[in-house]
Amino acid sequence: MTSRRVLDDADIRRAIRRIAHEVIERNRGADDVVILGIPTRGVPLATRLAAALSDIEGTPTPVGSIDIGLHRDDLDRRPRVALGPTYVPEPLDHKTVVLVDDVLYTGRTVRAALDALADLGRPDRVQLAVLVDRGHRELPIRPDFVGKNLPTAPGERVTVRLRDVDDDEGVWIEDDR
């Protein structure tokens, strides 16, 4: 197996900082923005993005999580998944929700998150921020904010590790060949 590190902790820090500026630019501030992370690693990324927004704007940005374990389209094709937390910090109606995940791949996770979101409220708009976009979409879904575009082959694996949940920090491309 080969493993190649493509982002280190400083790269991740800069990517989140840049995405925060882009979110503010796109939405003319962050007043109506609610950040929701998709478990597992979308949650610490969402927390960091919200902290960066608060830091830039000087006002706190609400942050929560949205689990997709009950909305997957392949529940009957894979072993039971552990359920993650769903926490909505404030009513989502008339807000701009920024969904946060670590890796954007087929788009099925985001599809499930959009379904889950529809049961939680009706935000005015939903945007998607990902640390890594590795391509190979199977659904008509695209990100609004990307930390790094990472062209990959389908056989390769993209691994994100974050200090909040792992003992290391960075993004790796791994190949089993």
Add this chain to the structure above:
Amino acid sequence: MRTLLGTEDLDRSALDGLLDDAETFLEVLERPIPKVPALRGRTVATMFFEPSTRTRLSFERAAKALSADTLSFSPGTSSLSKGESLKDTVQTIAAMGADLMVVRHRAVGAPARVAEWTGLPVVNGGDGAHQHPTQALLDALTIRRARGTVEGLRIGIVGDIAHSRVARSDVFAFATLGAEVTLIAPRTLLPVDLTGWPCDVSTDLDAVLGDLDVVYLLRVQTERGGASVFPSLREYLRRFGLTRERFARLRPDTVVLHPGPMNRGVEIEAAVADDPRALVLDQVTNGVAARMAVLFQLLGGADA
């Protein structure tokens, strides 16, 4: 996990996993749209050969909140009255396309037989005086939410232990979760053989009352002969009922549970039943979430 027949089968990690999932489902039930698509396209059959309102409705609510379809069987309106056997009945419903059966039957072991006959995942919804595992799960969930944990708590189960499937399921679940359980009943309402039950026994409620973190009151089951061993229901209240006077002697953070339906004035005085520390309605709400956790565990994956 293919079936849920009793709480003896559940180890600590299985119980913790179901309770964690149930907490997630409690959050789902509080959403503006309290429904998730997790079991879309699955069919849950509730086969209740004994009368039940709350348990059957609770299972059906749980199935529907997971987007499963439900088939409901009750004996009064069925071909059982034409003499159809249990085996033929459940195989017929299985052939209609049920993916899971919830079975309540007066005969001990009936749910296990239904699992053999149909090859389907089966949840025991109460068999005779044997087991009622989802009741134990919702009880454990209620205690965990009220007290933060079940571990290390002193739980007294009071009343008609001999005729109670709830008591048996609760004892094993609470003990596995690390509680100290005491059965409190007159000799005549205790099972003849308590070998293997992980609990203590007392015949004097007043002697242990002040030590308890949880008082679990069982219903006096007049339909199962539970009242006949007592001279009168008033006498039962005097010795084993939770009166206002006894309630006042409980620790301030002690909570009271009851599986319902309550006999007010028999095992619990009406004023106590209405106290905020009597968690009877929380138990009902938690029951839906606990049953969602069980249905999702049995049907929510490729290995199901």
